[in-house]
Amino acid sequence: xxxxxxxxxxxxxxxxxxxxxxxxxxxxxxxxxxxxxxxxxxxxxxxxxxxxxxxxxxxxxxxxxxxxxxxxxxxxxxxxxxxxxxxxxxxxxxxxxxxxxxxxxxxxxxxxxxxxxxxxxxxxxxxxxxxxxxxxxxxxxxxxxxxxxxxxxxxxxxxxxxxxxxxxxxxxxxxxxxxxxxxxxxxxxxxxxxxxxxxxxxxxxxxxxxxxxxxxxxxxxxxxxxxxxxxxxxxxxxxxxxxxxxxxxxxxxxxxxxxxxxxxxxxxxxxxxxxxxxxxxxxxxxxxxxxxxxxxxxxxxxxxxxxxxxxxxxxxxxxxxxxxxxxxxxxxxxxxxxxxxxx
Amino acid sequence: xxxxxxxxxxxxxxxxxxxxxxxxxxxxxxxxxxxxxxxxxxxxxxxxxxxxxxxxxxxxxxxxxxxxxxxxxxxxxxxxxxxxxxxxxxxxxxxxxxxxxxxxxxxxxxxxxxxxxxxxxxxxxxxxxxxxxxxxxxxxxxxxxxxxxxxxxxxxxxxxxxxxxxxxxxxxxxxxxxxxxxxxxxxxxxxxxxxxxxxxxxxxxxxxxxxxxxxxxxxxxxxxxxxxxxxxxxxxxxxxxxxxxxxxxxxxxxxxxxxxxxxxxxxxxxxxxxxxxxxxxxxxxxxxxxxxxxxxxxxxxxxxxxxxxxxxxxxxxxxxxxxxxxxxxxxxxxxxxxxxxxx
Numbered sequence: 001x002x003x004x005x006x007x008x009x010x011x012x013x014x015x016x017x018x019x020x021x022x023x024x025x026x027x028x029x030x031x032x033x034x035x036x037x038x039x040x041x042x043x044x045x046x047x048x049x050x051x052x053x054x055x056x057x058x059x060x061x062x063x064x065x066x067x068x069x070x071x072x073x074x075x076x077x078x079x080x081x082x083x084x085x086x087x088x089x090x091x092x093x094x095x096x097x098x099x100x101x102x103x104x105x106x107x108x109x110x111x112x113x114x115x116x117x118x119x120x121x122x123x124x125x126x127x128x129x130x131x132x133x134x135x136x137x138x139x140x141x142x143x144x145x146x147x148x149x150x151x152x153x154x155x156x157x158x159x160x161x162x163x164x165x166x167x168x169x170x171x172x173x174x175x176x177x178x179x180x181x182x183x184x185x186x187x188x189x190x191x192x193x194x195x196x197x198x199x200x201x202x203x204x205x206x207x208x209x210x211x212x213x214x215x216x217x218x219x220x221x222x223x224x225x226x227x228x229x230x231x232x233x234x235x236x237x238x239x240x241x242x243x244x245x246x247x248x249x250x251x252x253x254x255x256x257x258x259x260x261x262x263x264x265x266x267x268x269x270x271x272x273x274x275x276x277x278x279x280x281x282x283x284x285x286x287x288x289x290x291x292x293x294x295x296x297x298x299x300x301x302x303x304x305x306x307x308x309x310x311x312x313x314x315x316x317x318x319x320x321x322x323x324x325x326x327x328x329x330x331x332x333x334x335x336x337x338x339x340x341x342x343x
Numbered sequence: 344x345x346x347x348x349x350x351x352x353x354x355x356x357x358x359x360x361x362x363x364x365x366x367x368x369x370x371x372x373x374x375x376x377x378x379x380x381x382x383x384x385x386x387x388x389x390x391x392x393x394x395x396x397x398x399x400x401x402x403x404x405x406x407x408x409x410x411x412x413x414x415x416x417x418x419x420x421x422x423x424x425x426x427x428x429x430x431x432x433x434x435x436x437x438x439x440x441x442x443x444x445x446x447x448x449x450x451x452x453x454x455x456x457x458x459x460x461x462x463x464x465x466x467x468x469x470x471x472x473x474x475x476x477x478x479x480x481x482x483x484x485x486x487x488x489x490x491x492x493x494x495x496x497x498x499x500x501x502x503x504x505x506x507x508x509x510x511x512x513x514x515x516x517x518x519x520x521x522x523x524x525x526x527x528x529x530x531x532x533x534x535x536x537x538x539x540x541x542x543x544x545x546x547x548x549x550x551x552x553x554x555x556x557x558x559x560x561x562x563x564x565x566x567x568x569x570x571x572x573x574x575x576x577x578x579x580x581x582x583x584x585x586x587x588x589x590x591x592x593x594x595x596x597x598x599x600x601x602x603x604x605x606x607x608x609x610x611x612x613x614x615x616x617x618x619x620x621x622x623x624x625x626x627x628x629x630x631x632x633x634x635x636x637x638x639x640x641x642x643x644x645x646x647x648x649x650x651x652x653x654x655x656x657x658x659x660x661x662x663x664x665x666x667x668x669x670x671x672x673x674x675x676x677x678x679x680x681x682x683x684x685x686x
Contacts, residue, residue, distance in 0.1 A: 064426040084682055341625075
């Protein structure tokens with residue numbers, strides 16, 4: 001969708017919902033929500049990368065593995081620590097040797113459900129993201145895929161783990177299998193939340209304030225883009241449909257977004273709509289981490305995407321709804337793997 | 344003990360054990376070992392910092408906390424990841440903003456049992472180590488203790504956790520309490536191993552090769568310093584009693600060790616005798632990580648401390664014994680804490 005079309009779409013969406021902005025009975029609200037959002041699946045399965053316990057277990061170990069980075073400090077965990085809900089809390093990520101990345105680290109929880117990875121969609125899926133991170137210069141900083149494979153081979157304990165995870169491979173210790181294993185682990189990182197319980201019929205799972213926020217979220221038009229099981233993550237959209245985003249975020253420099261990837265003028269300032277699952281746990285906000293607090297990010301979105309001014313009560317209600325998207329991290333994922341020693 | 348005295352002590356120790364270098368019956372070996380080593384305690388208690396579940400739990404969370412460092416990337420985990428047995432696998436540690444530290448990160452497992460912390464004993468205990476790390480320039484890089492406390496206060500969820508851990512404190516969110524909590528967590532990081540089972544009477548807990556290595560370890564004189572529950576960690580010793588260490592380790596620059604701390608000539612090239620618990624899991628070796636492999640570190644120690652040449656069989660046996668010091672990490676410690684969000 002082009003920016004001009006998107007604007008029309010939003011105006012239409014607002015007109016259609018304007019008459020329904022208050023007074024829903026609980027059941028009506030839930031029915032309406034169930035038409036827009038879906039509960040999270042149990043795992044984010046992929047036909048191309050079937051999940052097996054051995055692959056997931058290897059992937060979890062590799063997620064913590066720093067000895068395959070140029071400075072020995074970068075692992076997947078570096079930018080996606082599970083202790084911080086899978087994001088790093090920095091404005092923009094910092095890779096090997098203190099290299100500053102251009103954009104904010106998104107959480108890896110539920111990430112595999114998106115249409116693509118990274119803010120500008122320049123990674124096709126979590127496996128592609130893992131592979132390009134471990135071989136590219138910015139994150140792990142290794143000189144080549146072969147160098148990564150050599151570093152993995154220098155840790156003898158991995159050979160049997162890769163063999164178990166990839167039993168049909170003659171030479172299983174490869175970067176492609178690293179990516180498959182890490183991707184498989186990430187596909188288990190699903191965080192069902194009170195909102196899922198609500199969608200499944202438990203009205204008491206959302207506080208009254210969160211229900212008001214949910215209604216507002218749909219009424220205002222937020223749900224035009226932030227919909228589905230991930231409350232986003234399914235489309236690209238211009239950031240700043242109504243007004244330039246950087247007026248409000250004070251972003252510097254201004255990021256042209258997906259234009260960097262496609263070089264299409266229509267993609268200027270376009271980003272992937274971020275999923276809002278666990279958004280309350282992953283400050284700072286926006287592609288450049290330019291806004292620290294959720295209660296500041298909410299009115300900026302209303303302003304620049306929808307041309308709306310929110311009052312304090314609406315912001316509080318929306319924040320309460322967004323907090324209901326904070327989910328439970330799977331217990332298995334929270335067990336630290338002990339890695340085999342280097343020879 | 345001064346270096347010259349230590350040399351005499353070692354010669355005496357070697358003379359005393361020389362006649363007993365082979366042919367022990369299993370029970371005799373164990374009896375002899377039990378006179379030199381002790382099993383690990385259940386926790387490394389401290390009268391000054393009593394352990395409570397609340398304090399340990401807070402300490403575990405703070406161990407992962409990066410948002411109290413100048414670049415937002417340094418936590419205790421940075422240099423002591425539990426996934427790598429509490430050491431970082433680097434030659435020397437790297438603190439905030441890519442600052443290279445002068446010495447290798449020692450493991451935090453069983454560390455609280457030592458006479459002091461760090462290679463040169465310039466930290467009195469784990470609490471002192473935690474406090475100086477979080478306030479000093481090298482690791483966390485914060486400008487002051489107040490800045491650390493402010494950063495902690497910016498994460499509102501910590502207030503109730505500090506209150507529970509320090510119920511008698513009017514203002515519990517302090518750097519001193521950070522250090523007490525982290526220290527309390529570290530005091531639970533005890534890793535009983537097959538060697539403990541052996542010392543307690545289970546002869547089958549050590550392989551034949553490991554038993555040969557244990558005998559050699561005592562016969563050669565290694566146990567003159569590497570003794571007690573931690574197989575070291577109880578004294579200071581010159582590295583290079585017989586010959587300068589750097590001839591063999593190829594160290595550059597040469598580290599003058601504890602001389603840096605005391606400015607006493609007798610402390611030149613003196614280091615704390617490192618505990619050998621889990622040594623097989625924490626390469627690289629020595630204060631500067633100058634040697635990658637345990638089988639290379641073993642003959643260097645024999646050469647420069649004891650003036651002995653080891654053959655391949657002796658090295659293998661000693662390595663088998665040292666592997667029996669690899670212990671089990673407490674399950675509770677291996678559960679990732681989920682940290683409260685920043686406001």
